[in-house]
Amino acid sequence: AAAAAIAASKGNGGGGGRAGAGEASSSRRKKGPGPLTTAYLVIYNVVMTAGWLVIAVGLVRAYLAKGSYHSLYYSIEKPLKFFQTGALLEILHCAIGIVPSSVVLTSIQVMSRVFLIWAVTHSVKEVQSEDSVLLFVIAWTITEIIRYSFYTFSLLNHLPYLIKWARYTLFIVLYPMGVSGELLTIYAALPFVRQAGLYSISLPNKYNFSFDYYAFLILIMISYIPLFPQLYFHMIHQRRKILSHTEEHKKFE
């Protein structure tokens, strides 16, 4: 659950392991996916790229129409929920082995975002108009457009350097931005969760179990403290490794 933090990184470097596998030039790749699998993955990644582009366009249009950036969430709520939930398929891809990433890590990353979308933003109506929601939505949108197009181009063996560079550079700003948005949103939801007793189970009940969603959300926020720096520096390290590697290659050519 701690992983909402990881989620923000997902597009940029959290999936560093995956990046290597997705790269066409990687000679360590044991066996590429079959043509049907590749076709499916290409379609999936194209659809996801398009989906997040729809969200981006939706945001811009709503902003232009309204002339204000407040409450833009409502204009893109449906595609945001749909495409972020669609990322659950990525867990399946890892589980059946057509994408060579860790199932556990991918699950944490995807689930934490799905959690934020459904269990926080969707469930606590009062926070939907907060600017913090927009903060992480923008961070996610840019991240995901780049990440899914990165996969698409990699699968097609034509990865433009610009996309690779963007994937391993923009996180420097987008990741802290996403994390701030997520934390502020959870924080804003806290009083409403407590007031309504949302998703909480109290004693006595015949299962002899209780759950305090309010405390759970606080625990999630605390879990960002150890996770955020760890991931951020992991990504910086990844960036150095992958981008400098490419530059060396260029010199040789």
Next chain:
Amino acid sequence: MKHYEVEILDAKTREKLCFLDKVEPQATIAEIKNLFTKTHPQWYPARQSLRLDPKGKSLKDEDVLQKLPVGTTATLYFRDLGAQISWVTVFLTEYAGPLFIYLLFYFRVPFIYGRKYDFTSSRHTVVHLACICHSFHYIKRLLETLFVHRFSHGTMPLRNIFKNCTYYWGFAAWMAYYINHPLYTPPTYGAQQVKLALAIFVICQLGNFSIHMALRDLRPAGSKTRKIPYPTRNPFTWLFLLVSCPNYTYEVGSWIGFAIMTQCLPVALFSLVGFTQMTIWAKGKHRSYLKEFRDYPPLRMPIIPFLL
């Protein structure tokens, strides 16, 4: 008889750490480890892993030098396993924790349930019975660790103790909190449910103890020999006909009994997590039995008869 020369290199850096000339051909890896310690006292034998290949499997302590696929100059690669701690110490801390923690909740010491409940006692009989069962289970485990188990590996990495204690102590506190809570709800089917659960629990505890005794008798004191365990005259050990690790089967059974008795969701979750972990161990053990003994009874499954 020709003597061997043994050089020990660091598995990561390939740096030469030690050169032993005139090693007896019958020398075991354990003896080589002892020689190595003399030049590098910080790496006591239990910390050392010696391999033929830098990334290969560790050699066993009882492997004999002349039987290894090496020339008269053997190159061994060394890896530091990190600080080690004895199994007995780990087990004792792991099990003493839950015993003690559970009792804190049972006696409702201050700062848990609110001042007006401090040192009060539950009005439900099942809560007291559960405390007896839980304490009995961990006292049994502690005594078994001290007097019954014979450990084939002497030590484990130090960090395991933190991991394992978090698991055992944390779950114990979580379960004890609900079972001893002033707002505890007793089982739906009353005394009948408690009696059935108690029967399951007691039978499984006896079974678990019987298996531990049978395994002890299988391995003479001080030896590391491995044999196929078979049923003995004790009927509880007859489960060996069907599974490789009946001690785990009985252990899971005990916890299911405890879960039915207390009708507490965290206990059920603890049983489930424990079952998953024990299944992984049982599968490993089962596999190594199959590998080691060609005449291994084909009917046996790792943990659940006919299924898993």
